[in-house]
Each structure stands twice: as C-alpha cells, then as structure tokens.
Amino acid sequence: MSAKPRYRRVLLKISGEALMGKQQYGIDLETVERIASEVRDAIEIGAEVCLVIGGGNIFRGLSGAAEGMERASADYMGMLATVMNALAMQNALERLGVHTRVQSAIPMTTVCEPYIRRRAIRHMEKRRVVIFAAGTGNPFFTTDTAAALRAAEMGCDALLKGTQVDGVYTADPKKVPTATRFERLTYHEVLAKDLKVMDASAISLSRENRIPIIVFNIHEQGRFVDVLRGNGKCTVIEEPAAA
Secondary structure, three states: OOOOOOOEEEEEEOOHHHOOOOOOOOOOOHHHHHHHHHHHHHHOOEEEEEEOOOOOOOOOHHHHOOOOHHHHHHHHHHHHHHHHHHHHHHHHHHHOOOOEEEOOOOOOOOOOOEEOOOHHHHHHHOOOOEEEEEEOOOOOOHHHHHHHHHHHHHOOEEEEEEEEOEEEEEOOOOOOOOOOOEOOOOOOHHHOOOOOOHHHHHHHHHHOOOOOEEEOOOOOOHHHHHHHHOOOOOOEEEOOOOO
C-alpha cells in the first residue's frame, strides 16, 4: 500500500457490539478477523495504532445496574468483558502477523500486561498495536472516556470511532430515514445538540487536548485506511481553525 497517513498515531475506538457480527451476543470471529485486517492495513501504510474496545457484546455495566446490580460491581464486570474482547482481537491480529500487546487498567498479569503509559508508547514506536482493556480501571466511566484518556496519554493525532454508520447524523439513520449526516462539527456543537456520538466526558477531554474525533463506518472494507489518509465518508469533530 502507498500514500502515507494524514494521521500518524491514532486510537481506534470500537464498540463491543461491533464484534458480534450478525449474532445477538458474544464474539463473531469472522468479524473480528475482518476488523483486524483493517488494522493491519493501517500499520502497513505507516500508521501507529492503539485500540479501545467496548464490552457491550458480553456485558454492559449500565444494563446490569438497571436490572438491580450495584453500579460499581456491574461496571467492573463490564471491564472484564473488554479484556475478553481485547484478547480476541489480539489473537486475530497476531494471526495476521501484527505484533500486538494488551494492556489492562485492572492488573491481570497472567493474561496481559498492566497499563504502563511509557511502555505502551514504546510498543507503538516499535510498530506494535496496543489494545487498552478494562476501561480506565474505575467504575462510572465509559470506554468512550477511556478512549479519549488513552488518546491523550499516547499523544495521538486523532481518535477514530468506528461505528455502524458512516458518521454523525441528526438522528439514528436506521430509525429515521430523513436523518442527515454532518460533515464537520465542533465539540461544542456535539454537546449543545446532545448528539449521541460519545459521552460528554470523552468529548470534553478530547476538546481540552485538541484531539480530533473522526466517526466512520468500521464495517465498510478499506474505510479505516481511507480515513487515515484524510479521505473517505466520515464526520470530523474538531475546533475550527483560527482565522
């Protein structure tokens, strides 16, 4: 592959649901392998990539809390689900020849490394993919917030959110056929319009660190690399350039 990426170091955030494929629950290995191939292609054009994967395909803390569980306990269970997804993605990437490390915010050294910022940066410098698991390690924070936090800590040029649709819309395009897509938004507009892109903490953290958020469809073949090159159908969230 040719053409260097516009964004050299990026964090890719995907939901746990993105790994389900057409299943109602769990991990679809074919889908995981396809997403892993997208990450491999990004590495091949010279990008440095780290990932945060949600856990909603296995367990969602908020849902557990709604059913009567204590919120903190439910969130910890959700964090463990993200570790399972991270290990599945690591396996798929390494089958493709991509050196990968999983770092967990909750220490579990039998299966992965603990999160150490300087070690993670060094892995990326050596062209290894780093998957950050277990969120921030704290309850009451989403994996969106974990993604924004890790993107800031890693000095990423952009935070790419791979979703089920090709950008941010005025409403859910699967439910509202007349919904329109935004090409560009500011962080303030996302918060003011209450657009369900990422939670407010993640948006605010990205704004403070001036990290663009790019929302695209992770299920479209080749779209990840297109977006890295500054092309492709997506929505870009960032502060407008100073006049």
